[in-house]
Amino acid sequence: MGKSTLLRTLLLAAFITGISLLHYFTPLHLPYLHDIFQRLYYLPIILAALWFGLRGGLLCSIVVSVAYAPHILFQWGGQMTMEMEKYLEILLYNIVGGVTGLLSQWERERTVELQKTARGLEESYQKLRHQSERIIAIEEQLRRSEKLSTLGEMAAVLAHEIRNPLGSIRGTAEILKDDYKPENPKYEFIEIQIRETERLNRVVEDFLHMARPQPTDMQSCQVLDELEMISTLLLSGARERQITLELKSPPFPVTIQADGDKLRQAFLNIIINALQATPIGGRVLISTTVHASTTCEIQFHDTGPGMDAATMERMFEPFFTTKPGGTGLGLVITKKIIETHGGTLMVESEVGKGTTVIVKLPMQTAANGGMP
Known part of the structure; x- marks a missing residue:
C-alpha cells in the first residue's frame, strides 16, 4: 500500500469514526442534528468512490x-417509522457508493485510454517528425546530386576548353621568363602569370574531382596509419607556426574498407583547414574512438575563431569559401x-571556441579482418 493510499484510508476512517461518535453521543431529542450527521456520511462515501473506484465506494458504504x-437498532428502537426511514438511508448509502464508484472507475479507465492515445499520438508525431527530417535531408542530397550532375556534364567541356589553353599560357610564360632577370619588373609579372595559371588549373582539377564520379579501389585500410602519415607530413609546418598538432588513438588497430588515396585526401583537406584556421600558439587535436566495434569516429578539433550560423549553413555549398x-x-x-x-561528415563550431569536424566511418567486420 502506497503512502498516498494509506493517508486517504486513514482520512476516511477518521471521517466515519467522527460522524458515528457524533450520532452516538448526541441526545435523541435533537433529531435535526442527527439528520445533519446522517447526511455527512455521504462525504466519505463519495471520496472513497472517487479515490478508489467501485470497490472503494461499496466498501466504504x-x-x-x-x-x-x-x-438505529439500539438508540432509535421502537419507532418503526423512524427506523424505516433510516434503513432506507442505509440503502441509499450503498447505491450512492456503488454508482459514484462505477462512474469514477469508468472515468479513470477513460483517462488511462486517453493517456495511452496521447502517448501513441506523441510517438506518431515524433516518428513523423523524424521521417520529415529525413525526407528534407534526402531532398537536400537530391538537390546537391542534381547540381553535381549538372556540373559533371559541364566538367568534360571545361576540361578541354580551359586546361589546354592554360597549359599553353603557362608554357609561353615559362619561355618568356627565361628572357628576364629576377630584378626586371617584367619578371615579377611573369611570375604572377605562372602562379595564377597554376591556381586556375587547381580550380579546374578540384572542380573535376567534385563533379565527376570517382572510381574507388576499396581495400583494407588502417585508419591510424593514414592519420599518423598525414600528421607527420604536416608536423613541421605546424611547428613553424607554433601550433600543437596532437594525435590521440586507441591502443588497437582500426580497420575499415576504403580507398587509401582518397581517404588520405579527405583527411588532408580537413587537417589543413584546421591548421589554417588555428592562430599562432593554438592546438589541433585529432582523436579516434570506436563505437560498438562497428563505427570508427574521428574528431578533428581546432582552437580557431570558429564559425557563425550563416557560414555553417553555406559551408558545403560549392565555391563558397571564407579563405582568400x-x-x-x-x-x-x-x-x-x-x-x-x-x-x-558533420561540423560543430562556436564562435570564439573553435571548430570540430566529426567523421564517422563503418568498420570492417571481424570476419573480414577487422576488430575482434
Whole structure:
C-alpha cells in the first residue's frame, strides 16, 4: 500500500469514526442534528468512490452501514417509522457508493485510454517528425546530386576548353621568363602569370574531382596509419607556426574498407583547414574512438575563431569559401569522399571556441579482418 493510499484510508476512517461518535453521543431529542450527521456520511462515501473506484465506494458504504446500524437498532428502537426511514438511508448509502464508484472507475479507465492515445499520438508525431527530417535531408542530397550532375556534364567541356589553353599560357610564360632577370619588373609579372595559371588549373582539377564520379579501389585500410602519415607530413609546418598538432588513438588497430588515396585526401583537406584556421600558439587535436566495434569516429578539433550560423549553413555549398584564394571545393570534395565510403561528415563550431569536424566511418567486420 502506497503512502498516498494509506493517508486517504486513514482520512476516511477518521471521517466515519467522527460522524458515528457524533450520532452516538448526541441526545435523541435533537433529531435535526442527527439528520445533519446522517447526511455527512455521504462525504466519505463519495471520496472513497472517487479515490478508489467501485470497490472503494461499496466498501466504504458497507463500513458506514455497519457503523450506523447499531445506532438505529439500539438508540432509535421502537419507532418503526423512524427506523424505516433510516434503513432506507442505509440503502441509499450503498447505491450512492456503488454508482459514484462505477462512474469514477469508468472515468479513470477513460483517462488511462486517453493517456495511452496521447502517448501513441506523441510517438506518431515524433516518428513523423523524424521521417520529415529525413525526407528534407534526402531532398537536400537530391538537390546537391542534381547540381553535381549538372556540373559533371559541364566538367568534360571545361576540361578541354580551359586546361589546354592554360597549359599553353603557362608554357609561353615559362619561355618568356627565361628572357628576364629576377630584378626586371617584367619578371615579377611573369611570375604572377605562372602562379595564377597554376591556381586556375587547381580550380579546374578540384572542380573535376567534385563533379565527376570517382572510381574507388576499396581495400583494407588502417585508419591510424593514414592519420599518423598525414600528421607527420604536416608536423613541421605546424611547428613553424607554433601550433600543437596532437594525435590521440586507441591502443588497437582500426580497420575499415576504403580507398587509401582518397581517404588520405579527405583527411588532408580537413587537417589543413584546421591548421589554417588555428592562430599562432593554438592546438589541433585529432582523436579516434570506436563505437560498438562497428563505427570508427574521428574528431578533428581546432582552437580557431570558429564559425557563425550563416557560414555553417553555406559551408558545403560549392565555391563558397571564407579563405582568400580558396576555391570553395575542398570541403565539398571531402564530404563526397566520406559519403562514398558509407560514412558521414558533420561540423560543430562556436564562435570564439573553435571548430570540430566529426567523421564517422563503418568498420570492417571481424570476419573480414577487422576488430575482434
